Amino acid sequence: MKSIEWLGNALRILDQSKLPVEILYRDAVSYESVAEAIENMEVRGAPAIGAAVAYGFVLGALEYQGDRDGLPSFMEKVQSRLAETRPTAVNLFWALRRMEDRLRECWDMDDLDDVRRVLTEEANRIAEDDRRMNRLIGEVGNEIVPDKANILTHCNAGALATVEYGTALGVIRSAHLAGKMIHVYADETRPLLQGARLTALELLEEKIPVTLITDNMAGYLMQQGKIDLVIVGADRIAANGDTANKIGTYSVAVLANAHGIPFYVAAPTSTIDLKVANGQEIPIEERPANEVRECFGVSVAPEEVKVFNPAFDVTPAKYITGIITEKGMVTAPYSVNLLKLMVRS
Numbered sequence: 001m002k003s004i005e006w007l008g009n010a011l012r013i014l015d016q017s018k019l020p021v022e023i024l025y026r027d028a029v030s031y032e033s034v035a036e037a038i039e040n041m042e043v044r045g046a047p048a049i050g051a052a053v054a055y056g057f058v059l060g061a062l063e064y065q066g067d068r069d070g071l072p073s074f075m076e077k078v079q080s081r082l083a084e085t086r087p088t089a090v091n092l093f094w095a096l097r098r099m100e101d102r103l104r105e106c107w108d109m110d111d112l113d114d115v116r117r118v119l120t121e122e123a124n125r126i127a128e129d130d131r132r133m134n135r136l137i138g139e140v141g142n143e144i145v146p147d148k149a150n151i152l153t154h155c156n157a158g159a160l161a162t163v164e165y166g167t168a169l170g171v172i173r174s175a176h177l178a179g180k181m182i183h184v185y186a187d188e189t190r191p192l193l194q195g196a197r198l199t200a201l202e203l204l205e206e207k208i209p210v211t212l213i214t215d216n217m218a219g220y221l222m223q224q225g226k227i228d229l230v231i232v233g234a235d236r237i238a239a240n241g242d243t244a245n246k247i248g249t250y251s252v253a254v255l256a257n258a259h260g261i262p263f264y265v266a267a268p269t270s271t272i273d274l275k276v277a278n279g280q281e282i283p284i285e286e287r288p289a290n291e292v293r294e295c296f297g298v299s300v301a302p303e304e305v306k307v308f309n310p311a312f313d314v315t316p317a318k319y320i321t322g323i324i325t326e327k328g329m330v331t332a333p334y335s336v337n338l339l340k341l342m343v344r345s
């Protein structure tokens with residue numbers, strides 16, 4: 001299953017908010033439609049969001065009907081709309097910056113179609129870079145996965161969260177393909193159940209042994225000695241290694257640390273944000289209350305109850321054993337080693 005697919009003049013989106021009950025694709029032909037798909041989490045996952053906004057930017061340029069001089073101000077409107085969709089995943093802003101840089105380099109191009117071609121090529125490169133990075137993350141991460149390992153993962157950092165293959169699930173795929181007899185415990189990941197709905201689906205589809213658990217079972221499994229390592233994805237990694245990821249990741253990290261279990265983050269370098277010194281500076285998205293009060297439209301709480309619904313939390317670097325990237329694995333001291341990694345070609 002692909003999260004998104006570029007059709008040349010539209011972005012085909014697999015509506016993940018309907019999975020696994022319904023496999024529903026829709027073809028977005030406007031930047032507004034892509035923006036809404038991100039806000040509604042039809043497309044979600046940091047790298048997938050990055051690629052989606054890149055193609056949303058291209059759709060904006062395709063929609064533009066004015067003369068060449070008016071394009072820059074129109075594209076500023078497109079950029080602002082896409083940038084306001086979700087605040088935490090840095091890949092969104094990393095991709096937008098690449099598209100804006102490309103647009104600026106087209107300043108001397110008179111033909112709008114030439115500009116559109118250049119922007120499309122850049123969006124395709126962003127998507128291809130993600131495919132390449134995820135495979136490399138899988139290779140690097142496979143080195144730390146023992147044969148017969150029981151791996152806990154949280155949320156969905158799989159093919160559905162990226163353009164292809166996944167990050168945390170990319171490591172799991174690579175270990176499985178290397179013939180290791182691994183087994184995965186997938187946290188269901190309340191409130192939107194990305195683990196139950198998406199991770200379980202991906203792993204079952206590839207016959208990777210998986211057991212679904214509720215989030216509050218992770219500690220018990222660790223206490224019973226059933227977890228050998230934890231691998232999760234990331235939405236933004238600060239310069240000191242503090243990592244924002246799906247809500248509940250911090251709790252898993254603290255529990256893993258308490259039980260002496262290695263805790264790994266798998267992410268492309270497009271998720272590392274050296275401009276953010278530490279986790280306190282990472283914006284945490286708060287989402288609608290009904291995502292907690294309801295489950296697939298069924299009320300699970302009184303409609304008048306007050307709700308707090310942060311979509312992410314931050315795991316301090318001290319709980320992270322290693323950060324697995326396409327350029328290699330980074331360990332503490334992260335402030336030094338992340339900087340070295342980012343300047344490495």
Ligand SMILES: CSC[C@H]1O[C@H](OP(=O)(O)O)[C@H](O)[C@@H]1O
Pocket residue numbers: 044045046047154155156157158161162166167168194232233234235245246247311
């Ligand atoms: C490979 S990054 C996946 C990352 O994104 C998820 O968040 P969301 O489903 O809200 O987009 C979650 O934090 C995953 O770890």
